[in-house]
Amino acid sequence: MSNAVSPLQGASFDGFARIEEQGLRGMITLRGDLADGGFGKAVAALTGCDVPDTRRCEVKGDYAVAWMSPDELLILCPHSAAEAGVAQLSKVLSGTHYLAANVSDARAVFRVSGEDARQVISKLAPVDMSPEAFGAGDFRRTRLAQTPAAFWMPNDKTIEFICFRSVADYVFALLSRAATPGTQV
């Protein structure tokens, strides 16, 4: 078994906000009928979370479930638990219309933290980042400059991002440049 490493192996940048690559994170793409009781039970059994409302995410310990689209969720879990998670979901959901895939190694995760963390996003994404419009528990898929990304806020001073692993370098450069000291807006 090869030794899995995250794309930037924990790279960080200190600007007016701190940017950190987060290392390995387990991620499962789960598609199906979100309103179906059996589907919800399968999600709860694995994660302890309810199926989130539109554009929301639910967090329980090491697990989180994010709303990706009307028929898709993203389950976040420890990297080592993703494969078993897919197996468990597949077993419970077998016979229904669903898809479960381990996408952990196709993604990168970043954290932006600091007083003005919201400003870093405001510069890069067409999203209203005022505290009234976006806060803890919200989840948003959008673009970061020219690449797709999704983010949520674990707390009011921290934003976590997911992007494709293949653009991790680009996203790290974007975030770092946007957080350059002295460039608050």
Place this chain on the structure above:
Amino acid sequence: MLILRCPYCGVDADETELAAGGQAHIKRETVGASDEAFEEYLFMRENPKGVHFERWRHANGCGKWFHAARCTETLEVFGTYSAQTTEPPKEIRDKISEKRPGWSWGEFS
């Protein structure tokens, strides 16, 4: 900038989050169609100054296709609606009639 509300995730998405999908409500011609009908399906498009119906995809978002009714002259957006329909819903057509009495587009009015 054009802003459309995605009917699937509710986001007011600006143009940079969207991918344009061309004219809406095109009926696909297939095996057995006459040459004229197939040409119509493949090449002939509305090009109105005014009310228009289009397909858009929330590409940098929830990923879903949807429909939009808007005015090509003023960029006013009359509304967006589900992709799972072959014609504009009544509430959208009523809204357009309020603002553009007597409008017509293809087979709809």
